[in-house]
Amino acid sequence: MPATRQHSDPLDGRRGATLATPRNTSAGSSGASVAIAPGDVFFVRGSGGIADIGTTGGFMGHVLVVLAAPQPLRASDKADIQSAMPSINTSQIWRVSTLESTRGHVGLHCCEMLLHVQPKSGRFSFVGELSADGSTLTLVDNEAVELWQSPAELRSQLRVDIMAQVLAEMKSAEQNWSYATAARAVLKSAALRGGKNRATLLRDMQECWDEAPICTSIVVIFWQRYLCHFAQTVGKGELALVLKWMPLFADRGLPGDLTSSMRKCGWNCLDKLKISSM
Numbered sequence: 055m056p057a058t059r060q061h062s063d064p065l066d067g068r069r070g071a072t073l074a075t076p077r078n079t080s081a082g083s084s085g086a087s088v089a090i091a092p093g094d095v096f097f098v099r100g101s102g103g104i105a106d107i108g109t110t111g112g113f114m115g116h117v118l119v120v121l122a123a124p125q126p127l128r129a130s131d132k133a134d135i136q137s138a139m140p141s142i143n144t145s146q147i148w149r150v151s152t153l154e155s156t157r158g159h160v161g162l163h164c165c166e167m168l169l170h171v172q173p174k175s176g177r178f179s180f181v182g183e184l185s186a187d188g189s190t191l192t193l194v195d196n197e198a199v200e201l202w203q204s205p206a207e208l209r210s211q212l213r214v215d216i217m218a219q220v221l222a223e224m225k226s227a228e229q230n231w232s233y234a235t236a237a238r239a240v241l242k243s244a245a246l247r248g249g250k251n252r253a254t255l256l257r258d259m260q261e262c263w264d265e266a267p268i269c270t271s272i273v274v275i276f277w278q279r280y281l282c283h284f285a286q287t288v289g290k291g292e293l294a295l296v297l298k299w300m301p302l303f304a305d306r307g308l309p310g311d312l313t314s315s316m317r318k319c320g321w322n323c324l325d326k327l328k329i330s331s332m
Contacts, residue, residue, distance in 0.1 A: 269309065
């Protein structure tokens with residue numbers, strides 16, 4: 055249910071992370087920014103059929119990259135959501151800036167997903183999205199979500215300046231979601247292994263960045279570009295970091311391939327968040 059208006063102006067389910075209540079949240083210091091950080095990945099498990107491939111929550115699932123720490127709702131957003139969904143406590147909803155590729159949008163899609171956390175269970179879900187310019191609010195049925203946190207070794211030294219550079223590079227070469235890449239993802243293995251000449255393997259990996267994407271591609275490209283830039287700043291081999299943290303070809307692989315690889319590489323999966331006042 056879209057509404058257009060003008061604004062004035064985050065494992066396996068056995069552990070949870072702390073998310074601060076939004077009324078006292080300040081950027082960079084809240085429990086929210088600890089639980090959900092730039093580069094983390096949201097996974098919406100598929101509930102639809104073949105016809106829903108390429109859509110959020112569609113066939114085989116959907117993934118999005120987090121671009122910034124969560125922020126509380128603005129007053130105008132609260133009013134619109136409360137009017138359309140009176141049973142939801144808007145104090146338990148956060149705005150999370152994300153990047154994705156979907157069948158329903160041209161090029162890369164940046165928006166703010168609205169994340170609702172149930173106070174008792176800690177389960178969280180998407181209940182809508184705000185357009186990047188804040189002018190359009192679209193509410194959706196609750197979409198259950200998993201959060202995949204980047205490995206602690208990476209998380210402790212994230213470089214948001216490099217992430218901003220990566221986003222700019224990806225936007226400059228953006229393409230639409232691709233049925234051809236979706237078909238390739240079903241038919242080919244996405245695993246990136248260090249069996250061949252390393253220079254050749256690095257080149258083959260980077261050439262995949264130029265192919266039209268599916269949702270999985272965006273996560274892979276974002277992190278591989280980031281790791282390559284990061285490796286240059288710390289004097290480490292680019293391919294070594296990619297093989298350690300994101301060893302997939304970007305032009306193939308389904309969301310399940312991605313989550314399986316992330317689990318093997320030490321990413322932490324959460325399906326619940328603890329809410330605490332600050």
